[in-house]
Amino acid sequence: MIKIKDLEKIYRTEEVETIALNKLSMEVKDGEFVAVMGPSGCGKSTLLNILGLLDDPDAGSFIFNGIEVAKFNERKRADLRKHNIGFVFQSFNLIDELTVFENVELPLIYTGVKSSERKKRVDEVLDKVQIMHRRNHYPQQLSGGQQQRVAVARAVVNKPKLILADEPTGNLDSHNGNEVMEMLTDLNEQGTTIVMVTHSEHDARYSHRIIRMLDGQTVLENIMV
C-alpha cells in the first residue's frame, strides 16, 4: 500500500534549516498495523503528514496504492486523501463549535455523501464506538477518552483504507488508552491498514511491526510475534 524511498523533508526558517526526514525509506503492506517510535523531534509527525498527503516531500519517491504521489498538487492530494485516509491525533482535533454528530459527519459532507446516507453511517460508527448517547453533545462536554473515540469514529466513517494515528493515546489515561488501542486493533482486523506514532512500548505491542526512527531516518525494525 505504501512504498517510500529516499524521502527528504527540510524545514527552512529564517535562521535554521531542519532536516526532518533524511533519505528515509520504508514500506507498509495492505492490512498491516505499523507503529512508529522514536525520540521527540526525530520526524515522526512529519513522516505521518507526508503519508497522509497533508504535506509534500522535498525529494524522494512516495508510491501510494501503486501510484507515485510525491509530486501531486494540493488538489489531487486532497482528493486522494478524503477518500482513502483517516486521521487520529493526540489532541483529538475536534471542532468545538460542532456537536459530536456534526464532527463525525464532516468527512462525509466533503466527499459528497447524501444527507440520509450520512445520518445512517454516522449513527452506525457512533454506535460502534459506543458514543451514540452523546451524539448531540459538544466536545468540551466529553471526557478525553470519549473525545478520542469520537475522533476515531470520524476517522473511520468514510471507510478509509489507511488510518494514520499520531500518538492517539498521548493525552489519555491507561484505561481509555487501551480502549482506543482495542478499537484500532478491531479496525485492523477488519482490513484497515494502520500507521501509528507512539511513545508507549505498551501500545506499540498492539502492532505487527515497529519502525524506530532517529534524526529523520529509520534505524531499526522489530517484527512483533
Place this chain on the structure above:
Amino acid sequence: MFKNYIKTTFRNLWKNKTYSFLNIFGLAIGIACTALIFLWVEDELTYNHYFTNRDNLYIVKDQQTYDGTTFTFDATPGPMAGAIKAEIPGIKNTARSSWSDQLLFSVGDKSIYDYGCYVDSPFFIMFQLKFIKGNAKTAFDQLYSLVVTETMANKFFGTTDVLGKSLKVSNKQDYIITGVVKDLPENVSLRFNWLAPFQILENQNEWMKDWGSNGIITYVEAEPNANIANINKQLYGYIQTKSPETTAKMSIYPMNRWRLWNSFDTNGHEKEGRLKYVNLFSLIAWIILIIACINFMNLSTARSEQRAREVGVRKVLGAVKGKLILQFIGEAIFMTLLAALFSLFIILLALPSFNTLVEKQLALNIFYPSHIGGLLLITLLCGLIAGSYPAFYLSSFNPASVLKSLKLKSDSTGLIRKGLVVSQFAVSIILIISTIIIYQQIQYAKDRDLGYNKQKLVYTGLNSNMKRNFSVIQNDLMQTGVVENTGLSNSTVLQLGSNTGDFEWPGKDPAKQVLITLEGVSPGYIPTMGMQLSSGRNFYSDIRSDSNNIIINESLAKIIGKKDAVGSIITRNNGSEKYTVVGVIKDFIYNSMYSPASPLILYSDTSGVNYLNLRLKQNADIKTALAKVESVISKDNPGYPVEFNFVDDEFNQLFKTETLIGELAGVFAVLAIVISCLGLFGLSAYTAEKRTKEIGIRKVLGASVGNIAGLLSKDFVKLVFISCIIAFPLSWWFMHGWLQDFEYRIQISWWTFLAAGLLSLLIALFTVSFQAIKAALANPVKSMRTE
C-alpha cells in the same frame, strides 16, 4: 507607571500592525470627513456674520395670496422704504436696492460687464461697508456717482487710487467714482462689485413711485431694542392704507435667517431651507465618525483574548478596575490622536476637491481656536466613544479564569460586534440608496419635457442700441446661415420675471384672484423657442396688429374654462384694458422645474425686452456659429462685448443644490462603506486567525478551498443581509419624505434597493474573501501545529 502604560500601548500597536493600521486609518478618514463637513457647517452657520450689525438688519418680505395659495417675494413698492421709516416707530433706517444686475463699464478701450446694484445711501451705514477711499456720508452726494469694490477698482485701473475717475456705463453715461470699499467675503448674502445711487433708477422708472408695483428690495435696520412683532403688525396692512386694491402683505425678515431658513410654504409660514441640509450633514458626519469608532471597538474586543492575560497579570499585581479602564481609554485616545494627525494630511489633500464640490473657499487653520479646538474635541470624543466599551469589557475579566486560560465567554461580545457591523452596513446601504434615488430624481427632472427645445438655444443681453437696430441685426443674423430663428423677450425663458393677479374674464369668481405670469415677446419668440401652439395662431410679424391680442398657456386656458379659449376676452383695470386670446400654447416649464406650468400670458410687445434668444441650426458647430453671431452683433452694435448664455447650461445650474446633495451623499456613502470594510477586513482577519485550527481540521478531513472560503464568508454575508433588511425600509422612508418636496418626482423602484443591497454584498464579500481565501490556502499541517 505612566511610562509603563505608554510602553505597552506602543508594543501593542506594533505587535498588531495590521489592526493598528486599520484602526488608525479608519479613524483618520472618519475624523477628516467630520472635520471637512464641520468646516462647511461653520461656513454656513457664520453666513452674514461679516455684518456686525446683523441682529438689527431685515429685508421686507411681501406675501400675496391667490386662491388659498400664498406666495412669498422680496419685491416691494418704491415709496415704501421712505414711508415706513417716517411712520413706523422702531425702524431706524431703510434702504432700497435693485436686484443685482450686470452693467457694461468702459474706460479707455476696456469694456467689461460687472455685477452690482442701485442702492440708497443708508445702505453703506446699515451694512457697515468698509470704505478704503471716500466715505459713506458723501459718496452719493452727486447723482451719477459710483462706489466700487477693491477688486473692481483694480480690474479697471490697476489701483484703488481711483477717486474722481470716471467709468462710462452702457456706453452712455459717465459715472464718477466716489468711494472704494473692501471686498465682501464669500459667505454673505450680498453680491456686488459696484453700487450706484438708487435715485438714478427712480428717475428713469415711473412705476417705482407706484404703491401697486412690487419691483425692488427694501432693507430695514431696526432700533436695537425695537419690538419687531409690533413693527410687523403695522406692516401687515400697511400697503393697503396707501393703495387699497393691492393684496401684498408686508413683514420684515431678519438677516440671521436669510441663509438657513428663507423658505416659505404655501400658507406663507416660514420653513427650514438650507438648515435642513446643514443639520442632515452634521448628523451624517457624526454617524461616519461613529462608524469609524465602531471599527475600533470591534477590533479591540475581538482581540481581547490576546489582552486578557495582560489584564489578568495586572490585576493580580494589584491594578484596580478603574485604573485599567483609564488605561484602555487612554490607549484609545492615544490612537485617535495618531489618527487625528493622520487626518490632517487627509484634510489638506481633500480640501481643494471638497471646495470645488461645495463651491466654497474653506480653509483649515490650526491656529484658529475654533478649528484646533473642534479637531481636538472630535478626537477626544472619538477616543471616548471608541475606548469606553472595550475598556469596560476588558477590565472586567476575572484574573483567576484568565490566567488559567479558561475559555472566555465571548458570546455576548460576539453578538454586540455583529450588531455593530450590521449598523455600519445599514448606514452605508441607506446612504447608497439615497444617493441613487437623489440622482434618479435629478435625472428625471432634467429629462423632463420642458415644452420647448433647450438644445442649441442661446441668449444674450440687449441694449437700447440693439433694440433700435434690431431688424438690421436680425437680418444679418439670418444671413450667417447658422441661425435658424431669433426672438426677443423681457425675461430669460427659465425665469419669467413679472406676474399679476388683476386680470378678469367672464365667468371668473371676482373674489378670487389668479396669479398670472406676464411676458412680453417678439413674434419670433414662440418658433425660436420651439414651443407648440395647441390652437389659434402665433403673433403676426407686424407687432402693431397684435397690440390687443395675447397668447395664453394651457394652464390658464383650463382655468378660464372654455373649451376653446381662442377668442376669449380677458380684461384688466375694470375693463378698461381688453385683450383677445389669439392662441394657446402647450404648457412649458418655467421658474420652478418641479412644478406644473403656472398660468401665463404672452403679449406681443418689444418695448420692455431685455434678451435676444437665438436658435442655432441643428447642424451648426456651436463654436464657429457663435463666433459668426458675435461678429454680426459687434458690427451692428459696436462698443459692447457680446456674452452668450446657453439655456441648457443654465438649466443644469438650477439643479445645483440637488446635485450638491447628491454628490455629498455619494461621498458619504463611499466613505461609510470604505470605513465599514476596513473594519470588516480586520474582523475577518481576526476570525480567520481564531479559526485556524478548525480550518486545518476541516482541510484534513477533505474540505476544499471553496468550502473553507465559503464557511468564513458566510457569516459576514449574513450580517450584510440583515443590514439590508434594516436599511431598506428606513431608506424608503427617508427618501419618500425627501421626494415630497418635489411635485414632479420619481416613483421609488424596488430595483434601487436590490442594486444597493447587491452592491454592498459584493463589496463585503470581496473584503472578507481576501482573508477567507488566504486562510483556506494555508497549509493545514502548519495551522494545526499552532495549538
